Amino acid sequence: MxxxxxxxxxxxxxxxxxxxxxxxxxxxxxxxxxxxxxxxxxxxxxxxxxxxxxxxxxxxxxxxxxxxxxxxxxxxxxxxxxxxxxxxxxxxxxxxxxxxxxxxxxxxxxxxxxxxxxxxxxxxxxxxxxxxxxxxxxxxVHVGDWATIGGLTGVHQFVHIGAHAMIGFQGHVAQDVAPYMTVDGNPLTVRAVNLTGLRRRGFSNERIGIIRQMHKLLFRDGLTLEQSVQQIEALKADQAADTVADVQLMLDFLAAAKRGLVR
Structure with a gap:
């Protein structure tokens, strides 16, 4: 009872x-x-x-x-x-x-x-x-699985936060946060891949390697978002099923993003 x-x-x-x-x-x-x-x-x-x-x-x-x-x-x-x-x-x-x-x-x-x-x-x-x-x-606001949102963080209406993302302390989140990324600072900036979180969840080195490539294409190579999406799509070739799923999660998130990405 x-x-x-x-x-x-x-x-x-x-x-x-x-x-x-x-x-x-x-x-x-x-x-x-x-x-x-x-x-x-x-x-x-x-x-x-x-x-x-x-x-x-x-x-x-x-x-x-x-x-x-x-x-x-x-x-x-x-x-x-x-x-x-x-x-x-x-x-x-x-x-x-x-x-x-x-x-x-x-x-x-x-x-x-x-x-x-x-x-x-x-x-x-x-x-x-x-x-x-x-x-x-x-x-x-939509928050994906395994995301971490730091203390005193404010998230603007309609923002999407991707799976496995991490937002640092006192973040001001007015744009979408891509999966797997760590963002921090004011203004908010992508700092790196959320390696600590991914390793804690058992991601293999191969999966983390592909995620690092997506990070580089999106935030470090100076590409437009369209160019980045095309090259991320190509990463699925000859990969294991779990790695393909990681890439597809990113592609699905980018296709649905409406407020622009934190970069």
Missing amino acids: AKIHATALVDPKAQIDEGVEIGPYAVIGPQVRIGAGTRIGPHTVVEGRTTIGRDNHIYQFASIGAMPQDMSHGGEVTELVIGDRNTIREFCTFNTGTFKEQGVTRVGSDNWIMAYVHLAHDVVVGDHCVLANNATLAGH
Whole structure:
């Protein structure tokens, strides 16, 4: 059975699975669904049409599923969907989506989200991401799997951050960040390939070598983006399947980029 503190206010319409723990003075709304093994800390508010998966730990004083901070939002019922095994620390604020996109703000699984992180409406965060303290993501931001966003970083609306990218401390991110890259500074600049992150995830020397070639073509050879894309496409020839997949991930990201690349 769920373990709900006597002072918590849980709407009888909320769907609470077995093994859920809800701490003192938490407030759970009628459209909320919480998966088995998830822990909700004291004084946390979970409201709106919010679905939370299994084995998450949401710490005290978080605001999960509040209406979007969008002046055009007319009170439509939109959603927040959170996956499994996420750690969400104190004072985080996650808003529901708007119908400017699909009406859903979405957080994947196995993410480490530190205190005071804000996810605005229609944000999409993948799996295995790290968002450090006070990272602030504006509306419609998309974050790929395994990305790391440094503390006190602000991300402009509609920006896309590629998989395995790393953004340094206090970044001002107003353009898209390519996969596999480390960016830092003010103005933001691509510094290098995120070698530490890739090695921790078991990337082989061959895969890292191809990623380094893509870095050189995009950011060091003085090519136009079109020229870089053509030469990156050519890297797929006679490569192993995982290396081809790495190149294709980059090509797909570049094809979808709309705000220009941080270079």
